[in-house]
Amino acid sequence: MAVYTEVPDEMLRAFVTEYDIGKVVSFKGIAEGVENSNYLLQTEHANFILTLYEKRVDPEDLPYFLGLMDHLAASDIPCPTPIHGRDSKALRTVAGRPAAIISFLQGVARSRPSPRDCAQLGKHLAHFHLAGMSYGTKRDNSLSVSGWRPLFNDSVPRANTIQSKLKEIISKELDYLEAHWPQGLPEGVIHADLFPDNVFFLGDDLSGLIDFYFACNDFLAYDLAICLNAWCFEPDGAFNITKARMLLSAYGNIRPLNRDELAALPVLARGAAMRFLLTRVYDWLHQVEGALVKPKNPMEFLGRLRFHQAVTGPGAYGLD
Amino acid sequence: MAVYTEVPDEMLRAFVTEYDIGKVVSFKGIAEGVENSNYLLQTEHANFILTLYEKRVDPEDLPYFLGLMDHLAASDIPCPTPIHGRDSKALRTVAGRPAAIISFLQGVARSRPSPRDCAQLGKHLAHFHLAGMSYGTKRDNSLSVSGWRPLFNDSVPRANTIQSKLKEIISKELDYLEAHWPQGLPEGVIHADLFPDNVFFLGDDLSGLIDFYFACNDFLAYDLAICLNAWCFEPDGAFNITKARMLLSAYGNIRPLNRDELAALPVLARGAAMRFLLTRVYDWLHQVEGALVKPKNPMEFLGRLRFHQAVTGPGAYGLD
Numbered sequence: 001m002a003v004y005t006e007v008p009d010e011m012l013r014a015f016v017t018e019y020d021i022g023k024v025v026s027f028k029g030i031a032e033g034v035e036n037s038n039y040l041l042q043t044e045h046a047n048f049i050l051t052l053y054e055k056r057v058d059p060e061d062l063p064y065f066l067g068l069m070d071h072l073a074a075s076d077i078p079c080p081t082p083i084h085g086r087d088s089k090a091l092r093t094v095a096g097r098p099a100a101i102i103s104f105l106q107g108v109a110r111s112r113p114s115p116r117d118c119a120q121l122g123k124h125l126a127h128f129h130l131a132g133m134s135y136g137t138k139r140d141n142s143l144s145v146s147g148w149r150p151l152f153n154d155s156v157p158r159a160n161t162i163q164s165k166l167k168e169i170i171s172k173e174l175d176y177l178e179a180h181w182p183q184g185l186p187e188g189v190i191h192a193d194l195f196p197d198n199v200f201f202l203g204d205d206l207s208g209l210i211d212f213y214f215a216c217n218d219f220l221a222y223d224l225a226i227c228l229n230a231w232c233f234e235p236d237g238a239f240n241i242t243k244a245r246m247l248l249s250a251y252g253n254i255r256p257l258n259r260d261e262l263a264a265l266p267v268l269a270r271g272a273a274m275r276f277l278l279t280r281v282y283d284w285l286h287q288v289e290g291a292l293v294k295p296k297n298p299m300e301f302l303g304r305l306r307f308h309q310a311v312t313g314p315g316a317y318g319l320d
Numbered sequence: 321m322a323v324y325t326e327v328p329d330e331m332l333r334a335f336v337t338e339y340d341i342g343k344v345v346s347f348k349g350i351a352e353g354v355e356n357s358n359y360l361l362q363t364e365h366a367n368f369i370l371t372l373y374e375k376r377v378d379p380e381d382l383p384y385f386l387g388l389m390d391h392l393a394a395s396d397i398p399c400p401t402p403i404h405g406r407d408s409k410a411l412r413t414v415a416g417r418p419a420a421i422i423s424f425l426q427g428v429a430r431s432r433p434s435p436r437d438c439a440q441l442g443k444h445l446a447h448f449h450l451a452g453m454s455y456g457t458k459r460d461n462s463l464s465v466s467g468w469r470p471l472f473n474d475s476v477p478r479a480n481t482i483q484s485k486l487k488e489i490i491s492k493e494l495d496y497l498e499a500h501w502p503q504g505l506p507e508g509v510i511h512a513d514l515f516p517d518n519v520f521f522l523g524d525d526l527s528g529l530i531d532f533y534f535a536c537n538d539f540l541a542y543d544l545a546i547c548l549n550a551w552c553f554e555p556d557g558a559f560n561i562t563k564a565r566m567l568l569s570a571y572g573n574i575r576p577l578n579r580d581e582l583a584a585l586p587v588l589a590r591g592a593a594m595r596f597l598l599t600r601v602y603d604w605l606h607q608v609e610g611a612l613v614k615p616k617n618p619m620e621f622l623g624r625l626r627f628h629q630a631v632t633g634p635g636a637y638g639l640d
Binding site for chain 2: 040203
């Protein structure tokens with residue numbers, strides 16, 4: 001649910017003349033992405049998305065994100081492509097916000113991904129990781145292990161208002177993760193937020209990966225660990241090992257995991273569960289009254305964390 | 321801003337097979353209409369709007385609204401047309417809500433309508449009123465003069481928390497309106513909520529009238545009085561007599577107002593200002609915490625009411 005900044009029609013018309021995309025025939029705020037304002041923009045020629053970047057996105061990161069989308073699209077990864085204006089720029093300003101027009105991808109997100117969908121995801125994620133290898137720009141992952149304790153410290157005083165002992169559980173897990181976080185795994189560009197609502201399907205096939213605004217450089221296997229958390233648990237909290245196997249094996253067919261990556265999967269999965277647990281706890285405790293976006297329940301990720309804590313090796317994820 | 325009910329993709333696919341509109345290629349919640357959940361639905365063949373009717377719409381009224389859109393579209397009024405399923409029905413249920421797929425209209429709403437836009441509105445409103453004459457079904461206007469006092473009574477105890485003496489001002493005006501409300505004016509189907517956000521333009525021309533979910537049978541001139549309030553005041557509260565003249569004369573060229581209608585315009589305009597003042601006061605005092613829709617400031621319509629109270633005849637609206 002995300003339209004925060006309104007774009008009056010005359011401002012839109014003036015903005016669109018900076019591009020060679022024809023005249024506007026329709027313009028509607030859409031409920032996609034929770035961080036930015038998104039509009040479906042239809043012109044005489046095609047459909048586009050106009051994104052206005054809101055305060056949670058650092059404007060300094062935008063060239064990284066837009067450049068990445070350019071790079072990936074040139075490598076045939078199914079992702080939105082920034083549209084460049086007549087002055088060749090993709091990033092400009094509208095209604096006082098940094099803004100970009102990106103191409104429109106067909107497809108619909110899955111509410112309940114199937115094991116087959118997980119295999120599609122694995123294949124495309126591996127291709128995405130390989131394509132990202134040649135992207136020259138870097139961006140640190142502010143939401144990796146070194147970023148978790150500061151985030152936690154902002155929530156400590158009130159964490160136990162969500163669930164008793166939550167503070168102690170998180171604190172102990174952070175100690176563990178800081179002591180056991182792997183080193184030297186293969187790195188590259190990761191999506192870092194590849195939940196089912198950021199993946200479109202058309203019929204049986206994956207048709208698009210969207211929302212690259214958490215992308216950064218980190219361990220590639222950490223991206224896979226995020227997907228394990230985001231795609232392989234059922235609504236009742238149960239882990240679906242078939243989905244995990246399909247995800248990991250389809251990924252491994254394109255980019256095989258090395259022995260260190262396999263061994264690190266459980267701790268990476270714990271870390272990924274921690275990352276979403278922490279941001280959800282933070283958002284829960286920092287709710288803005290009347291905000292458009294209702295925070296998601298953080299406790300979902302405590303359950304996932306507990307699952308990964310009990311895992312003793314990659315076999316638990318369906319790997320032989 | 322309006323997506324209240326989520327439609328999972330598998331539910332959507334099943335729903336769409338009841339129509340002959342091809343397969344779904346895209347589906348996005350859109351921020352249009354404040355009463356219902358609206359989705360932009362793209363299929364292989366065309367674009368559509370899927371509307372799920374939420375609690376503010378009485379399901380018993382839906383056949384009136386959908387039948388009206390069918391009737392108007394058949395009369396070449398630029399408005400959405402309900403899509404009928406393979407069983408010929410337009411109204412069915414999805415995700416536990418009454419729902420309909422309607423055709424998609426191109427165009428963009430004007431943020432700041434020009435006098436020329438007001439003339440376009442007048443012309444199309446007159447054609448709409450004439451086309452509505454042959455619509456066989458009727459629906460009373462629950463938000464006309466007899467409905468205002470009950471609405472006010474629900475807000476009385478707290479009205480003065482918005483502005484001092486608001487209770488007294490409204491109460492006195494209601495007395496006046498109840499005593500002077502006209503009788504015997506030409507009646508027919510009115511839109512009853514034709515604000516600029518419900519009117520699309522493509523280039524210089526009006527391309528669509530949308531959101532018929534307040535439509536009802538009432539004095540045709542009252543619809544025009546609503547448009548005077550909705551289109552002819554500037555953001556600073558000033559009345560723009562040029563816009564009013566363009567609206568009324570373009571309307572009159574298609575359906576001339578009779579003497580009684582002309583004489584009643586000031587009181588109808590007072591009534592229209594009262595209707596929106598009252599619902600906005602009500603919404604302001606009944607805000608739901610965390611609701612997606614922030615209520616609009618009611619005081620805007622108190623200013624408009626005061627303008628109309630000072631009017632002594634139709635000449636104030638630019639008529640000779």
